[in-house]
Amino acid sequence: MSIDLGDPPAAYLSFWRERHLCTLTTLRPDGTPHVVPVGVTFDPEAGLARVLANKSSRKVAHVLAASGVEGPGGPGARVAVCQVAGRRWATLEGVAEVSAEPGRVAEGMRRYEERYGRVPSPNPDRVVVEIRVTRALGKVG
Template sequence: MAAKSTLDNVSDAFLEFWRERHLCTLTTVRQDGTPHVVPVGVTLDAGTATARVISSGTSHKVRQVRAAGPEGARVAVCQVDGRRWSTLEGRAVVRDDPESVADAERRYEQRYKTPRPNPRRVVIEISVTKVLGNL
């Protein structure tokens, strides 16, 4: 699969890959320009080109996204399974309203498992602008 600017016209194999249970990584960029890469669970809503990561509001990744301001932080999420891999790039913002958090928790539960209770939970919401991969 070549790079695409949106999730329009992605293959069924791509969509299935993002429904399968895979550990992912989230890459953010520190103020000094170095990458910060952490393991996460990611859900993808291909219809709205939105990827979501649930996290504690006190995590380093959340603080980095918030520090980027209202325009959002440039981030990438990636998953790999043998020769199959996919990276989604885009702009991330933090959502902490109860409706967004509950929605993200439901999506996480469908792909992974019921998330543990966390009263500090927020959602890193990524507007996907680029898709790369080999599927």
């Protein structure tokens, strides 16, 4: 079921504030999907989903490798994040970029703490994967 990003239902937004393990799907250079468990935060006002990561992780390498590649939504790494709880599910699709900029990483950490109820462990190699959300899907009711 498609979700209107301009006016997402309250139940959909609420589901993205609950504490759930999520997955991030990136594409390897050969086009096959790489799916890993992650924590995700969704900022509907900014149209961003955020994932904290280590700068040397495969997910970050996949995003960086695809950053200049032209796709259906323009250049960038096409990714998806998803969460499932029983019969409820939600997916956010979009174009990802990696940032090591301290303010952006701090905002990702603040939102992570808000959603997951804990401060991420110290990591000098932390970056944030910011996903400009272009499509939302789900069934939360």
